[in-house]
Amino acid sequence: MAYPTLALLQAIVPTPTLDSKIAAASSGNESLSALIDSVFAQGSLNPDETQTLLLARALVDISSEDTDLLSLILKSQVNPPSTLTEIVVRSYYDDSLSSCTKSTVNNFRLQLLVKEPVAVLLASIQAGKLLLYHAAKPAVELALSIPLYVHDGFQRHRFARYHPPLGRYELKGINHRANLCSLRSVNRLFHQLVTPLLFQHAVITSSCGVTRLQQLSKNPSLRRLVRRLEICVEVQPVTDFDAYDAKLNMNEDRNLAYLARLAIVIHSALPRFSNLEILKLGFTDIPYRLDRDDDSLGISGCYWEQDTANLFESLATAMRRSQLDKLDEVDLSLPLAFDFGHFLDDDDDDDDDDDDTKRYSAGALFQRLKYLRLNYEYSTDEGEGVEFRWRQHNEDYDKYIRQLLPLAPNIHSLALKGSDVLMLDQSAFATLHLRSLNLESLSITGDAFTALVRQSTALEDVVLRGVYLESGTWKEILSAMSQLPITSFYIETCDYQMESESGYFRPPNPGSHPSDAYIETTEADDLDACEAVFSQVQENKRQIYGSKYDEAVDVERRGVEVRAIEMKWNALTEL
Structure with missing residues (x-):
């Protein structure tokens, strides 16, 4: 009424x-x-x-x-x-x-x-x-x-239980950019108010074309606002992947032309973003020309091999030579582990004492970084869609990931994601002292993981999803974590690698216990150590926030999270 x-x-x-x-x-x-x-x-x-x-x-x-x-x-x-x-x-x-x-x-x-x-x-x-x-x-x-x-909220996948926080300067929302554009068009004062926020995160896709990157880089008043630059084929959705794949297939020719032009324009455009702090290259879903070369240039094989090499070598060269002094975060998402080799220095550069060579080397670039994320999404197995790249099997080339990590000894935030057989050992982590660690879909030796945890005495944030131990036990790793000032801890569907020296800790019937949603293990000590980390997280928060820490809310939140993970696990095991 x-x-x-x-x-x-x-x-x-x-x-x-x-x-x-x-x-x-x-x-x-x-x-x-x-x-x-x-x-x-x-x-x-x-x-x-x-x-x-x-x-x-x-x-x-x-x-x-x-x-x-x-x-x-x-x-x-x-x-x-x-x-x-x-x-x-x-x-x-x-x-x-x-x-x-x-x-x-x-x-x-x-x-x-x-x-x-x-x-x-x-x-x-x-x-x-x-x-x-x-x-x-x-x-x-x-x-x-x-x-x-x-801001009108975020899209969530119905089975997603972990929602990563926003990155630095990241604009993300259902219609957030459109709403900001509407607000920006209201009047002159709101144009001045919204413009710095809207252009702090620039996204370049095939839909908007390389022209957008060129225009933005040539506008002095706008390019100085860009702190986060994301370049990709198309922004990956949270849901409705079938429609996304259909769009990629329908626009394959346009996307190929976009990537070919990008490989040229990137060299003149990227250096102009003098205030850039974060560069994200998302090229997991690149198209391929599968017809064969005509050997007119003396090149044998398929067009896609040269196209892919040209694209990634061009991007890597532009990154190294742009001399972006404020750049301290790089996010590389590529199709296969093989593709990361283009971002390493050539072997014959190692013995080169030329100052310019050292200045523009991969080592000089990665040494400046504080944040690093490396991700490859595909494998050459049957049904993955890139079977024609069978000579570039991930198992043979995940060494490139291990070679890249030592080039970035100063990072305090690391995120790694593989697709099937990314294997990490101590050579990858020897120099790292982290505050944030996010590992997904990979395997790692127990001694390397334990050493990384122990040397990262300021570790605060840990996310583990689909991590498989090649050796050692989860108890050793989690016990080391419980001694650290961690205030955020998420673990889901971790396990022991089946064909490894620790494979006998893997249960005969995975998924038969609710705790398998966290760690599939036959060892009760593993689960006790996991619970000890959660308990230490609460204690760390009490010490930091004192009377402002609402433990009841935190306990309730974790209960919701536990039920959500178990529900997801039950749904997946029923499929």
């Missing part, structure tokens, strides 16, 4: 000093807009009261005086909101509202994102107040927080 006009307006403007003025101006049957006009006509309003009424008028105008909707929104409020946007955002995330109601509120929210700045924010920014109910919050701080309200 709708609020009476007077009561509704008093609810919209929770300012005690205005109550009497609103009541005095009301005739009992006027519209909300007319009532607000009457209050203004009375005069004698102080600046805060004027600002509050401007907010109320904007809210009423945007909703077209839909009193039912206004009442619904206001009922979900507990504390007085700071901005009109906050009113609607709070309502949208109110769990007590039905999905139908949330849809209505969300439509109102999207209108607000565009119309509120026009109606109110321009005057508020110029007045230096910017939608204040509480004047203690600086206007600049509020201005910078406004674009955060346009």
Whole structure:
């Protein structure tokens, strides 16, 4: 049921000093807009009261005086909101509202994102107040927080239980970029406010073309804003992979042309991004020309071999020679382990004493890094889609991953992901002292893993998914972890490599116990050591956050996580 006009307006403007003025101006049957006009006509309003009424008028105008909707929104409020946007955002995330109601509120929210700045924010920014109910919050701080309200959440895969945090300067959301673009187009002030946020993360794909990279690199005012540059064929989705694959197949010729041009343009474009800190190259899904060469240039074999080598060698050369002094994070996602060899120095460069050669070497590039992620997604096995690359089997070339890691001795964050047989030993980790470690779909020797943990005395964040031990026990590794200041720990579907010296710790019927969702093991000590890490994480948080640490919430969160992992595991084992 709708609020009476007077009561509704008093609810919209929770300012005690205005109550009497609103009541005095009301005739009992006027519209909300007319009532607000009457209050203004009375005069004698102080600046805060004027600002509050401007907010109320904007809210009423945007909703077209839909009193039912206004009442619904206001009922979900507990504390007085700071901005009109906050009113609607709070309502949208109110769990007590039905999905139908949330849809209505969300439509109102999207209108607000565009119309509120026009109606109110321009005057508020110029007045230096910017939608204040509480004047203690600086206007600049509020201005910078406004674009955060346009975030509309993340897509999640129905079986995904681990959701990686956002990377540095990463913009990610269902329609986040589109919403930011809408906000940016409102007026000149919002253009200035949103532009640095929108261009801090630039994404170049086949859909937008290499021209976007060229234009951005040639615009001095925009290229200096770019902190994170992501170049890929297409951005991989979280769901609906069939549609993604169909799109890649349909646009194969366009994608081939895009990669060929990118291999040329990258050399002139990349060096211009002088403030670049993160470079992500996502080329796991590159297309291939499978027809054979005509030997006119004396090259035997297939076009795809030369195309692939040209692309990755060109990207590697551009990275080394661009001299991006602020670059401290590299994310390489390639089809096979073989492809990482293009990012290593040639063997004949090792003995070269030329200063320029050393300056532009892979070692010089990787030595500057603080964050490194290496990932290959495919294998040459039957059904993987790249069987024609059978001569470049991962098992023969995962050595390139092991050779790259020692080139980056200063990284404190490492993420590695393989597809089948990526095997790591002590040669890969000898120089590393990490604060963050993320391993997925790979195997590792127990002594190498234990040594890495022990030498990483500041390790805080650990994610282990599909990690297989070649030797040693999980107890040894996890016991070492329980001695560290870890505050975030996630483990899922880890195991012992079947054909290894520790393979006898693998249970005969994997998946028969709920604990197998964490570690498939016959050893109770492994599971006890795993639980000890979780316990130490809680203790570490208590020491860091003191009375601010809500252990009950943390325990509940972990319980939800446990049930989710076990549910996923049960679903997979039933397939």
